[in-house]
Amino acid sequence: MIVAEQKALDEIRQLVGDAKQVLVVGCGTCVTVCFAGGAKEAGVLGSLLRMAAQMDGQPAAVTEVTVQRQCEWEYLDAIRGPVEKADVVLSIGCGIGVQALAERYPDAVVVPGLNTKFMGMPAEHGEWVERCAACGNCLLGLTGGICPIARCSKQLLNGPCGGSSQGKCEVGCGDSAPDCAWQLIYQKLAAQDRLHLIMEITPAKDWRSSRDGGPRKVVRADLKLPQPDIKE
Amino acid sequence: MNDSDGALSNLQKVLKAGHFAVTTELGPPKNADAEAVRHKARLLRGCADAVNITDNQTAIVRMSSIAAGVLAWQEGLEPVIQMTCRDRNRLAMQSDLLGAYALGMRNILCLSGDHQTFGNHPQAKNVHDMDSLQLVQMVVGLRDHNRFQCGEEIKGQSPRFFVGAAENPFGDPFDWRPYRLAKKAKAGADFIQTQLVFNVPRFRQFMTKVVELGVHRQLRILAGVGPLKSPAAARYMRDQVPGMDVPDAIVERMEAAGQGIADKKARAAAYKEEGIRICVETIAQMREIEGVAGIHLMAIEWEEAVSVITERAGLLPRPTFETPAVVSESA
Amino acid sequence: MLADEMKTEGPAPDDINIVAFCCHYCAYAAADMAGSLRFQYPDSVKVVKLPCTGKLDLQLILDAFEKGADGVMVAGCMEGDCHYQQGNLNAKRRVVHGQTLLASIGLEPERVRMFNMSSAMGNRWAEAVREMDATVRKLGPSPLRRPKANEGTP
Ligand code: SF4
Numbered sequence: 138m139i140v141a142e143q144k145a146l147d148e149i150r151q152l153v154g155d156a157k158q159v160l161v162v163g164c165g166t167c168v169t170v171c172f173a174g175g176a177k178e179a180g181v182l183g184s185l186l187r188m189a190a191q192m193d194g195q196p197a198a199v200t201e202v203t204v205q206r207q208c209e210w211e212y213l214d215a216i217r218g219p220v221e222k223a224d225v226v227l228s229i230g231c232g233i234g235v236q237a238l239a240e241r242y243p244d245a246v247v248v249p250g251l252n253t254k255f256m257g258m259p260a261e262h263g264e265w266v267e268r269c270a271a272c273g274n275c276l277l278g279l280t281g282g283i284c285p286i287a288r289c290s291k292q293l294l295n296g297p298c299g300g301s302s303q304g305k306c307e308v309g310c311g312d313s314a315p316d317c318a319w320q321l322i323y324q325k326l327a328a329q330d331r332l333h334l335i336m337e338i339t340p341a342k343d344w345r346s347s348r349d350g351g352p353r354k355v356v357r358a359d360l361k362l363p364q365p366d367i368k369e
Numbered sequence: 370m371n372d373s374d375g376a377l378s379n380l381q382k383v384l385k386a387g388h389f390a391v392t393t394e395l396g397p398p399k400n401a402d403a404e405a406v407r408h409k410a411r412l413l414r415g416c417a418d419a420v421n422i423t424d425n426q427t428a429i430v431r432m433s434s435i436a437a438g439v440l441a442w443q444e445g446l447e448p449v450i451q452m453t454c455r456d457r458n459r460l461a462m463q464s465d466l467l468g469a470y471a472l473g474m475r476n477i478l479c480l481s482g483d484h485q486t487f488g489n490h491p492q493a494k495n496v497h498d499m500d501s502l503q504l505v506q507m508v509v510g511l512r513d514h515n516r517f518q519c520g521e522e523i524k525g526q527s528p529r530f531f532v533g534a535a536e537n538p539f540g541d542p543f544d545w546r547p548y549r550l551a552k553k554a555k556a557g558a559d560f561i562q563t564q565l566v567f568n569v570p571r572f573r574q575f576m577t578k579v580v581e582l583g584v585h586r587q588l589r590i591l592a593g594v595g596p597l598k599s600p601a602a603a604r605y606m607r608d609q610v611p612g613m614d615v616p617d618a619i620v621e622r623m624e625a626a627g628q629g630i631a632d633k634k635a636r637a638a639a640y641k642e643e644g645i646r647i648c649v650e651t652i653a654q655m656r657e658i659e660g661v662a663g664i665h666l667m668a669i670e671w672e673e674a675v676s677v678i679t680e681r682a683g684l685l686p687r688p689t690f691e692t693p694a695v696v697s698e699s700a
Numbered sequence: 701m702l703a704d705e706m707k708t709e710g711p712a713p714d715d716i717n718i719v720a721f722c723c724h725y726c727a728y729a730a731a732d733m734a735g736s737l738r739f740q741y742p743d744s745v746k747v748v749k750l751p752c753t754g755k756l757d758l759q760l761i762l763d764a765f766e767k768g769a770d771g772v773m774v775a776g777c778m779e780g781d782c783h784y785q786q787g788n789l790n791a792k793r794r795v796v797h798g799q800t801l802l803a804s805i806g807l808e809p810e811r812v813r814m815f816n817m818s819s820a821m822g823n824r825w826a827e828a829v830r831e832m833d834a835t836v837r838k839l840g841p842s843p844l845r846r847p848k849a850n851e852g853t854p
């Protein structure tokens with residue numbers, strides 16, 4: 138899932154400015170399950186914004202709506218009414234949701250209420266960890282299912298570096314230090330008797346499949362809708 | 370590497386001739402003062418076969434290793450240019466390699482680099498386009514195949530470096546380290562400098578495995594050694610530096626050295642003396658270990674210690690060769 | 701909806717309004733007992749019964765303030781004695797988080813507080829209400845209740 142975190146209220150208030158009609162738009166997918174931008178969070182944020190504005194003596198009408206997925210046109214079309222009425226649309230979807238809203242409603246002022254952090258998963262209650270950096274050419278088959286790009290601080294493909302110590306990465310200290318991805322890879326492959334996979338040198342990566350090749354796009358011809366024949 | 374001897378680096382000649390090699394380190398200044406490099410270089414002259422010039426060590430901005438290397442070279446040292454994968458992508462690294470070679474540099478040490486969060490620009494974006502093993506492959510490819518990393522042929526002079534890499538025998542997972550060293554040999558590294566050795570038994574264990582794998586015949590291994598300045602420094606390395614192994618016995622030995630000495634200056638001197646003594650003893654032990662072809666002596670910001678240690682360890686004078694090591698000084 | 705139960709009929713500015721979210725298994729019963737034993741406690745408190753304080757949602761706390769409360773008490777079972785194992789501990793963390801949220805909009809975090817008691821502690825209930833009443837009185841009415849301040853609420 139995409140993991141996000143709410144921005145500080147001060148920053149959100151700055152982004153909202155002195156708008157009189159604010160629409161908080163939550164998203165019912167990833168950010169709901171990481172408790173950053175679902176219906177509940179939209180409600181709480183709405184209350185806070187209303188109360189904060191009231192405290193300042195400049196009351197604002199803040200309403201909330203949550204769509205199932207902010208990153209799909211179909212769900213966004215359902216909120217046309219409230220979006221068009223709002224002076225500012227405060228999206229608490231991930232960065233994709235914010236952009237989808239902004240694109241679907243070109244006239245709306247759309248601002249982000251979240252900081253989109255990474256693609257990951259809950260490791261335990263209240264704790265989320267990064268798992269994939271969307272490099273575009275997955276190596277997990279070589280590394281025992283542990284991603285060295287997202288999880289090694291130096292993205293080493295032939296790790297570990299000299300700083301790996303007692304299972305922890307050299308970056309960070311104490312218990313808060315992340316696990317050394319290469320320690321995990323080694324352990325996993327050793328346990329499965331598959332160390333031969335990392336005995337070979339993994340050559341320098343072709344980063345074109347990643348962000349370095351420019352914005353990416355996936356096209357599936359088989360799924361494209363047939364273009365309607367345009368007569369006249 | 371199949372050059373005629375004339376093009377060999379001094380370090381390469383020393384190792385080829387079977388001498389116990391000595392390399393040391395010079396940290397460029399955090400400013401643009403050429404004299405600072407020259408001064409340190411003069412302290413090191415004659416003590417080592419080659420001198421590593423660090424590359425923004427611990428992720429702190431310093432004078433470029435290539436520029437400082439040229440300055441050190443003008444003072445009569447043979448530099449080993451350190452190059453980390455942290456700050457440059459493959460384009461920048463290759464262009465620097467071309468430049469370094471053109472300026473007379475002949476040795477290179479390929480490193481991943483300390484993470485930038487340790488240094489003075491933790492806000493920086495890191496690169497890590499390649500890792501140190503891939504960097505070794507690239508430098509070897511420039512030399513042995515006359516090809517850039519992308520595969521394109523180099524027309525004209527290709528950079529022909531004597532290629533080094535580092536390995537930390539004390540990093541985890543311990544069992545994997547000898548195999549990782551073997552990967553570096555496979556990538557084409559000519560020599561290895563190790564992390565500082567304080568835990569000699571553990572290092573021996575590592576070397577036994579290395580010898581068993583035959584890696585010591587594929588590349589030359591220089592054991593990292595260095596003098597401790599004080600018990601505080603020893604404790605710091607033991608407790609705070611990831612991947613360092615300083616046994617308690619060493620820390621205690623450093624502590625004991627200052628016991629009963631009231632005068633602050635005298636105590637500091639006693640600590641330093643003990644640090645040097647431990648280092649000299651370690652060097653003697655390294656010479657006994659199969660597969661160890663030399664030492665890499667790290668005395669960062671304590672360059673004065675280098676001549677003392679090499680002298681006492683019986684490593685001076687350093688061998689010289691009839692043909693000048695590198696093209697003679699242009700200055 | 702619970703929010704409707706909280707609705708207060710235009711309190712005079714000096715009247716203090718405290719909403720107490722009480723667990724059915726302990727504090728609610730304790731309040732009952734306090735009443736039948738005629739323990740004295742301020743009448744500023746309005747009790748809202750929850751099946752467990754674990755039901756407490758941040759939104760409930762915020763709704764209370766938005767609708768004119770000057771203080772919010774959350775009263776659950778003694779730690780370790782939750783009928784649903786750890787609902788009261790969850791509530792405790794939410795109250796702490798609620799305090800930071802209040803602070804972020806400039807309200808005093810002391811306006812919301814967690815209490816623990818058993819169903820037999822009528823006396824403790826009375827005492828808790830007195831404590832909360834005193835705290836809130838000292839802070840004064842919520843700035844959100846100032847004249848004209850309610851206009852923006854839908
Ligand atoms: S290798 Fe690439 S695609 Fe696979 S998990 Fe890592 S970043 Fe994601």
Ligand code: SF4
Nearest residue numbers: 289297298306307317
């Ligand atoms: S310690 Fe491990 S995870 Fe951290 S940078 Fe080194 S190899 Fe990567």
